[in-house]
Amino acid sequence: MAQQQVVRFLHNETDPPSIEFYNKAIAEFEKENPGIEIQMEAVGTDARLQKVMATISAKTMPEVFKILPEEVPEFAKRGYIMKLDDFVDQIGRDDFVAGSIATVDGAAYSVPYTMGNFSxxxxxxxxxxxxxxxxxxxxxxxxxxxxxxxxxxxxxxxxxxxxxxxxxxxxxxxxxxxxxxxxxxxxxxxxxxxxxxxxxxxxxxxxxxxxxxxxxxxxxxxxxxxxxxxxxxxxxxxxxxxxxxxxxxxxxxxxxxxxxxxxxxxxxVHYVSPDSFALTTPAAGSKSPEAAQKFLKFIITGERLKDFSMTAFPHLIPPLKSVQAELIKDGSVQLDNRTEFAEQAFNTTNAxxxxxxxxxxxxxxxxxxxxxxxxxxxxxxxxxxxxxxxxxxxxxxxxxxxxxxxxxxxxxxxxxxxxxx
CATH class of the missing domain: 3.40.190.10 (Periplasmic binding protein-like II)
Known part of the structure; x- marks a missing residue:
C-alpha cells in the first residue's frame, strides 16, 4: 500500500467564508486524490511571516505557503522556494494580469491567487x-x-x-x-x-x-x-x-x-499587491513536492478561483483575466447589484x-x-x-x-x- 503523502498548507485568509471555502476545496481534493492529505493552518496576517520564519531553521517549512512579492527574492536566493515557470505555463501565462507574477531574474517563484487594491x-x-x-x-x-x-x-x-x-x-x-x-x-x-x-x-x-x-x-x-x-x-x-x-x-x-x-x-497611486502561494523546496522541508504542486493547481484555477474570490467580493481580485469579467457580474448580486464597488476595486491602473x-x-x-x-x-x-x-x-x-x-x-x-x- 502506497504511503500517504502529507501537504502542509499555510495561509492567512482567516475570514470565516475563506476558511469555509478552503475546507470544502480540501475535502474535494482529498476525495479525488485519496493518497494525499492536506493539513491546513490559517494564521493572522501580521503573524504569517513570523510563522514561516520560525520553520526555516528547523527545515520544516510547509509545502505550500502564502508569500508576498517583496519576500520572493530573498526566499528564492536562499533556495527555500521552487522555480515555477513550467507551472505558470501550464495554467496559461498570458491569462495572468500583467505584473501579478513576482519574478527573480525573469523566473517565477510564486503564483498569485488574488490581488488586493488598498486604495x-x-x-x-x-x-x-x-x-x-x-x-x-x-x-x-x-x-x-x-x-x-x-x-x-x-x-x-x-x-x-x-x-x-x-x-x-x-x-x-x-x-x-x-x-x-x-x-x-x-x-x-x-x-x-x-x-x-x-x-x-x-x-x-x-x-x-x-x-x-x-x-x-x-x-x-x-x-x-x-x-x-x-x-x-x-x-x-x-x-x-x-x-x-x-x-x-x-x-x-x-x-x-x-x-x-x-x-x-x-x-x-494605488497600492495593489498580488497575494501568492509558493512551493517549498525539499531542502527547506518539503516532504511531498509533487503532491503540493497538484494541490496548488487545484485551488487557484477555474471555478475554485472564482469561488474563493466570491468569499469577500470585491476585495479578492482574481489574477486570471478569464475569471474577472464573470466575477464582476455574478459577485455584484451580493452587493445589491451595485457594481461600482467592483469597478473601483478592479481598477488597478496607476498601481x-x-x-x-x-x-x-x-x-x-x-x-x-x-x-x-x-x-x-x-x-x-x-x-x-x-x-x-x-x-x-x-x-x-x-x-x-x-x-x-x-x-x-x-x-x-x-x-x-x-x-x-
Whole structure:
C-alpha cells in the first residue's frame, strides 16, 4: 500500500467564508486524490511571516505557503522556494494580469491567487450630503472634508498608525502619490525625498480628524472602525463593503465608493499587491513536492478561483483575466447589484507594489515603471521601517524631514547588511 503523502498548507485568509471555502476545496481534493492529505493552518496576517520564519531553521517549512512579492527574492536566493515557470505555463501565462507574477531574474517563484487594491475611497454619503460636502478629489479637499465632518461623535477620516505592514502600505500609497519612492532604478535608497515628507506631513495633519486608537490600527481596524458608524471617510481595500454588506446592511446602504483622492504629484497611486502561494523546496522541508504542486493547481484555477474570490467580493481580485469579467457580474448580486464597488476595486491602473516601485516616475497623471524588481525592499518592510517612520511623526510629533532622514539611514543599513552577506 502506497504511503500517504502529507501537504502542509499555510495561509492567512482567516475570514470565516475563506476558511469555509478552503475546507470544502480540501475535502474535494482529498476525495479525488485519496493518497494525499492536506493539513491546513490559517494564521493572522501580521503573524504569517513570523510563522514561516520560525520553520526555516528547523527545515520544516510547509509545502505550500502564502508569500508576498517583496519576500520572493530573498526566499528564492536562499533556495527555500521552487522555480515555477513550467507551472505558470501550464495554467496559461498570458491569462495572468500583467505584473501579478513576482519574478527573480525573469523566473517565477510564486503564483498569485488574488490581488488586493488598498486604495479605494469609501465614504458615508449621508454624512457628506448633510453638510453639503462634495466627494473629495484631492488631498486638500480630503483634509477640508475630514475637518468639516469631525464632531458629534463622528471622525472625519481614519488611517493606520500601528507598527505593522498595513501602516507601511497606507503611507507608501501617499508617498508615491506625492512623487516619492523608496529606491531609484539603480537601487539606491531615495526615501529621504520631498514626496516622503509631504506624505508624512499629511498624515500628521489628518491625525486631528482620526479616532484615538490609530496608534495600534492595522488591517481589520480599518474596517471595524468604519463599521461602528463613526467614520466618514476611509481609504482601504474592498473587503470593507463586503463586510458591511454582510454585517451592517443599513450602514452599507449609506456607503459609496470613489477613486482615491489625487496627491501632490497629480495622480493617485494605488497600492495593489498580488497575494501568492509558493512551493517549498525539499531542502527547506518539503516532504511531498509533487503532491503540493497538484494541490496548488487545484485551488487557484477555474471555478475554485472564482469561488474563493466570491468569499469577500470585491476585495479578492482574481489574477486570471478569464475569471474577472464573470466575477464582476455574478459577485455584484451580493452587493445589491451595485457594481461600482467592483469597478473601483478592479481598477488597478496607476498601481505599485513594494517590489516594483524602485525608479517609478509620475508624469501627466500616469505611473511609469522602471522594470526593476527590488531585492532589498522585503526586509525593510518586514522590519516595519516605514511604519516606524510614520509613528515618529504622527504619534511622537517628530519633524517629517527628520523622520524621513532617519528612515533612509535605517534602510541604507539594511541594504548594506544584505550586500555584505
Amino acid at each position: 479605494v475611497l469609501f465614504y458615508r454619503k449621508d454624512l457628506l450630503d448633510a453638510k453639503g460636502i462634495a466627494v473629495p478629489k484631492n488631498w486638500d479637499e480630503l483634509k477640508a472634508a475630514a475637518k468639516a465632518l469631525t464632531g458629534n461623535g463622528v471622525y472625519g477620516f481614519v488611517f493606520p498608525a500601528g507598527k505593522n505592514r498595513m501602516t507601511s502600505i497606507f503611507f507608501s500609497s501617499l508617498m508615491w502619490s506625492a512623487g516619492g519612492t523608496y529606491f531609484d532604478k539603480d537601487l539606491n535608497v531615495t526615501f529621504n525625498n520631498p514626496g516622503t515628507i509631504k506624505a508624512l506631513q499629511f498624515m500628521k495633519d489628518m491625525k486631528a480628524y482620526a479616532p484615538p486608537g490609530i496608534a495600534s490600527y492595522s488591517y481589520n481596524d480599518m474596517i471595524n472602525s468604519y463599521m461602528t458608524g463613526t467614520v466618514a471617510l476611509d481609504i482601504y481595500a474592498s473587503r470593507l463593503p463586503a463586510n458591511a454588506a454582510a454585517n451592517t446592511p443599513d450602514l452599507f446602504a449609506k456607503t459609496e465608493a470613489a477613486p482615491m483622492p489625487i496627491g501632490p504629484a497629480g495622480l493617485a 505599485l507594489d513594494f517590489d516594483i516601485e524602485a525608479g517609478a516616475t509620475f508624469k501627466d497623471g500616469k505611473v511609469t515603471l522602471s522594470g526593476v524588481r527590488n531585492p532589498y525592499i522585503g526586509p525593510i518592510i518586514a522590519r516595519d521601517i516605514p511604519a516606524v517612520v510614520v509613528q515618529r511623526v504622527v504619534l511622537q510629533g517628530e519633524d517629517p524631514a527628520a523622520a524621513a532622514a532617519w528612515g533612509a539611514k535605517q534602510m541604507q543599513q539594511i541594504v548594506d547588511d544584505l550586500k555584505s552577506n
